[in-house]
Amino acid sequence: MIRENxxxxxxxxxxxxxxxxxxxxxxxxxxxxxxxxxxxxxxxLPVADADHHExxxxxxxxxxxxxxxxxxxxxxxxxxLQNSGAATAVVVHFEENNEPESDELFNYIEKRQVxxxxxxxxxxxxxxxxxxxxxxxxxNIRMKPFTTADDRELLTPFILEAASLQTGNNxxxxxxxxxxxxxxxxxxxxxxxxxxxxxxxxxLGRFLGTLLFKGLITPRSEMTRWKKVISYTPCFMLFTVEKxxxxxxxxxxxxxxxFALTATEYGLSHxxxxxxxxxxxxxKKMIDTLNLKTSTPLLLIRLGYSQPMPYSFRRHxxxxxx
Ligand SMILES: Cc1cc2nc3c(=O)[nH]c(=O)nc-3n(C[C@H](O)[C@H](O)[C@H](O)COP(=O)(O)O)c2cc1C
Numbered sequence: 202m203i204r205e206n207x208x209x210x211x212x213x214x215x216x217x218x219x220x221x222x223x224x225x226x227x228x229x230x231x232x233x234x235x236x237x238x239x240x241x242x243x244x245x246l247p248v249a250d251a252d253h254h255e256x257x258x259x260x261x262x263x264x265x266x267x268x269x270x271x272x273x274x275x276x277x278x279x280x281x282l283q284n285s286g287a288a289t290a291v292v293v294h295f296e297e298n299n300e301p302e303s304d305e306l307f308n309y310i311e312k313r314q315v316x317x318x319x320x321x322x323x324x325x326x327x328x329x330x331x332x333x334x335x336x337x338x339x340x341n342i343r344m345k346p347f348t349t350a351d352d353r354e355l356l357t358p359f360i361l362e363a364a365s366l367q368t369g370n371n372x373x374x375x376x377x378x379x380x381x382x383x384x385x386x387x388x389x390x391x392x393x394x395x396x397x398x399x400x401x402x403x404x405l406g407r408f409l410g411t412l413l414f415k416g417l418i419t420p421r422s423e424m425t426r427w428k429k430v431i432s433y434t435p436c437f438m439l440f441t442v443e444k445x446x447x448x449x450x451x452x453x454x455x456x457x458x459x460f461a462l463t464a465t466e467y468g469l470s471h472x473x474x475x476x477x478x479x480x481x482x483x484x485k486k487m488i489d490t491l492n493l494k495t496s497t498p499l500l501l502i503r504l505g506y507s508q509p510m511p512y513s514f515r516r517h518x519x520x521x522x523x
Contacts, residue, residue, distance in 0.1 A: 202234050203295050207274050209518055211236065214310050215267035216515050218458060220259035221246055222380040223394050223513050227263050228523040237283075238263055238291040239523065244393075248376045249367075249479055254450045254499055257289065261454015262461075264291050266310055269462075271295060273307040282448060289447040306462040313461050314512055316470035317401055319433045320505025324348075329467050333438070333504075336459040339452050341444060343496060344460070347437040355491070356439075356477075356501070357431055363476030363483040364427050365420035374414065382514075383410035392516035399513055430474075434503040437474065441496035450499070457500060470507040475500055 203211070212229045215238070220226055226244040230237040238260055245256055264280065271278045277298040283290045325333075330346060337344050347356055367373045381395045382388035384404045388396040397404055405413060440457060442449040464471050477483045478498045487498055 202297070203231070203236070203276070207276075208236075211267060211270050211274065212518055212522060214270040214307075215263045216518070216521055217310050217313075218259060218262035218266050218454075219313075219315060219461065220262070221250055221255040222377070224256075224259070224380065225393050225516055225521065226256045227260055227521065229521055230523040234295050236267060236293050236295070238267070238293070240288050240290070242288070246376060246380075248370070248372045253447075254445070255475075255479075257447045257450035258454040258457060258499065260291060261451040261456075262458040263454075264293065264451065265455040265458035267293055268455075269304045269307050269310065272298075272301070273303045275301040282451070284447075289451070291451060306459060306466065309462040309465040313465040314510060315399070315472050316507050316510045317399065317472045318470075318507045318510055319430065320435065320470060320503070320507045322433060322435055323506045325436045325469065325504055329469065330436070332467065333460055333463055336463050337456050339456055341442055341449055342453050342456050343441045343443075344456075345439040345441065345491075347439065348435070353431055353434065353437065356437055357428070359477035359483050359487045359490075360427050360431060360474055360501075361424045362486075363480040364423045366480050366483070367476055368418055368423040369420045374418070378411050378414050381410065381414070383407045388514045392514050392520070394514075396511065396513060398511040401510075427474075430503070434505055436504040438502045438504060439491075439498050440500040440502070441493060441498045443496055445497040445499075453499060457502075460502075464504060468506070469504055471502050471504050473500065474503050477501060 208231055224244040226241045228239040228241050230239060240256055240260060245253060250256060268278050275298050276295045279294040281292045283292055334344055347353060383397055383406055440453055442453055461471060477487050478501055
């Protein structure tokens, strides 16, 4: 049984999870002793994420938050995946735990945020790197750090090529504009999407913002911006899966969420540089060059130290509970 006054809190923490373009592609269906997380395909990203791998990674992030919160509130959980047609749902069974196991990472769920600002060149220490790598206990999932200047040079052409492809793709840009919230008023009203302040941009209003995105964000400007971002990034982490399927994507989301919370605990900033994983042709080149063999790279994250950024919004709980 889930205690009545715990249910909303459990879902609130789960929904603090990150998601591609802050789409929050989930619904939570409560039962007496279960919470089922359902994919919400109306919030999918058909251009940036045609096969829904990022959608399921986001669901995995929400699942990990839910599990960590359950532990903090005195529950044991068991997870079961349910496939029906093209959808995979996650059923989380709750049982009261006589010996509560609070996870330190619970304290970082609300503090975690994606920081897209410039990082200092301060290196990530070996002990911090070890703590980050230790979050991955899944055989099917690998984390590959890139910490030297040579490492960064290896990744640079893939990041630049994919950033250029995406910016030159009208469909990609339209999808991005659609999910960008060009003022705080718009972000508060919708409770989702990419608030311009989290992208290091001022509040522009939708009309001006759309014009500026279409006119000023070009393949050339993005490549220049990314060159600078890379030079200010002391470390990248590449996440790969052995089996490229929803079950692994959900597991990867769980691992990634523990990584992001651990990074927050250690005072590190992180942000996504996923473009080479999203663009099929670039992903393929990256697999060959980095000799990833049968692994599929699905997340590329930059890590370093920077100032906090404004937080993203979330939808009201009534909109995410089914
Ligand atoms: C699977 C996944 C893919 C993401 N891809 C990108 C990305 O390509 N570029 C980016 O800047 N942020 C990316 N993000 C970060 C989200 O935009 C971010 O989580 C969302 O805007 C909510 O902000 P918050 O994490 O700070 O709460 C991704 C997040 C997830 C979970």
